[in-house]
Amino acid sequence: MRRISFGRVLSVTVLSFALAVSWNTLEPSLMGRKVLELVPEGRNTALGLATFGGLVIASLVQPIVGVLSDRTVSRWGRRTPYIIVGTLATIASLFLIAYATAFWQVLLGLGLIQMASNTAQGPWQALMPDRVPAAQRGAASGVKAAFDLVGFMVGRLAAGYLISRHAEVGVQAVLWTIGLPTLVWVGCLLATLPASYEARGETPRAGGSIGDALKKAFVVDLKAYPAFGKWFINRALFWGAFIAVNTFLLFYLMDVVGLTEAEGQRFVGQLSAMLGVALIAATIPSGYLADRYGRKPMLVAAGLLAAVGTSSVLVVRDLAALSACGMLIGVGIGVFLSANWAWITDIVPQGEAARYLGVANVATALGSGASRLLGGVVIDRINSLFSSATAGYLLVYALAALAFLLSTAALLPVRRTASDGVESGVMLR
Numbered sequence: 001m002r003r004i005s006f007g008r009v010l011s012v013t014v015l016s017f018a019l020a021v022s023w024n025t026l027e028p029s030l031m032g033r034k035v036l037e038l039v040p041e042g043r044n045t046a047l048g049l050a051t052f053g054g055l056v057i058a059s060l061v062q063p064i065v066g067v068l069s070d071r072t073v074s075r076w077g078r079r080t081p082y083i084i085v086g087t088l089a090t091i092a093s094l095f096l097i098a099y100a101t102a103f104w105q106v107l108l109g110l111g112l113i114q115m116a117s118n119t120a121q122g123p124w125q126a127l128m129p130d131r132v133p134a135a136q137r138g139a140a141s142g143v144k145a146a147f148d149l150v151g152f153m154v155g156r157l158a159a160g161y162l163i164s165r166h167a168e169v170g171v172q173a174v175l176w177t178i179g180l181p182t183l184v185w186v187g188c189l190l191a192t193l194p195a196s197y198e199a200r201g202e203t204p205r206a207g208g209s210i211g212d213a214l215k216k217a218f219v220v221d222l223k224a225y226p227a228f229g230k231w232f233i234n235r236a237l238f239w240g241a242f243i244a245v246n247t248f249l250l251f252y253l254m255d256v257v258g259l260t261e262a263e264g265q266r267f268v269g270q271l272s273a274m275l276g277v278a279l280i281a282a283t284i285p286s287g288y289l290a291d292r293y294g295r296k297p298m299l300v301a302a303g304l305l306a307a308v309g310t311s312s313v314l315v316v317r318d319l320a321a322l323s324a325c326g327m328l329i330g331v332g333i334g335v336f337l338s339a340n341w342a343w344i345t346d347i348v349p350q351g352e353a354a355r356y357l358g359v360a361n362v363a364t365a366l367g368s369g370a371s372r373l374l375g376g377v378v379i380d381r382i383n384s385l386f387s388s389a390t391a392g393y394l395l396v397y398a399l400a401a402l403a404f405l406l407s408t409a410a411l412l413p414v415r416r417t418a419s420d421g422v423e424s425g426v427m428l429r
Contacts, residue, residue, distance in 0.1 A: 048376020142287020
């Protein structure tokens with residue numbers, strides 16, 4: 001596969017920006033507002049259960065859509081139809097959540113947005129192994145991570161500011177908040193279409209019937225791709241730890257630090273902006289370094305940085321110090337996003353890239369879902385058991401720091417072998 005231009009790399013990766021803006025608009029600002037409005041009692045449990053249910057849907061949708069995409073024959077190629085349909089359905093789901101007047105409607109909206117966004121995301125993820133040569137995947141993963149972080153920054157900053165005005169303008173603040181991801185999805189879709197289009201027969205297409213393939217939608221050949229299991233453990237632990245820190249941040253600031261909701265919303269937005277600026281400068285170099293020196297050194301550094309930052313959160317309360325801790329965690333996340341995604345695109349077979357990346361995303365959903373479900377329940381139960389407003393949060397954040405360390409430990413036995421080839425992680429080192 002020939003090297004591609006930087007413009008084509010941008011086209012392959014830009015949908016990451018839309019995904020990041022929409023999810024960081026939803027969490028913690030929009031979902032936090034809806035939970036406080038509709039189920040203020042047991043809010044951590046409600047938030048954890050709601051988001052966990054959505055991730056179960058995501059785990060099921062991506063591999064199935066991946067099977068269909070890998071075998072689709074259309075005038076636009078294998079990926080484009082799913083990206084278009086998923087984008088339009090995601091926008092509709094955002095409006096359903098914004099207009100929800102009962103918590104069951106929020107749950108319905110979350111379920112639909114998971115189905116819709118993962119219908120787009122699964123086939124889109126396959127564009128990297130489809131279109132980007134192996135020697136450029138670290139750099140392309142760095143660009144993707146930069147889009148993730150810009151989306152994180154923009155979504156958090158805008159949503160935090162707009163939702164903080166809810167007391168002044170009411171539901172209008174919620175509608176303004178979802179207007180941003182709507183526009184971003186449309187723009188990113190248009191930018192992605194040139195990269196997603198493929199002539200019939202241009203790239204390898206998975207063989208076999210769709211029925212037989214669906215029966216094996218969640219099956220991974222670990223003998224052929226032995227590094228997949230190690231990647232899965234690293235991803236699930238690291239991502240679960242990050243989500244635990246991230247999901248309950250707004251309520252942590254309110255219950256542990258003592259901020260009001262409006263102050264907490266503004267601080268989350270400001271912190272996200274600072275993180276975004278620093279991390280955009282770090283992610284692309286991290287991708288190039290992963291291409292040059294391998295994935296493993298970068299992933300080890302990411303786990304250690306995030307563990308130190310999270311451990312520090314347990315003992316500091318000053319907002320400036322919390323911002324410094326957040327920056328440390330964020331740098332670790334930025335490095336992880338580049339190196340970890342480059343590694344999995346090395347591993348997956350090109351003919352079944354969408355299905356394998358869909359199964360890979362189960363690691364993301366598993367780590368994320370477990371931290372949301374258990375985190376919310378643990379926080380509320382431990383706080384109740386000890387008649388404390390802080391004990392549950394401190395326990396969950398301590399477990400998150402441990403998970404970051406364990407994600408690094410999972411990499412230590414990995415070695416390059418002559419028989420592995422790129423599919424099993426030759427670039428890991």
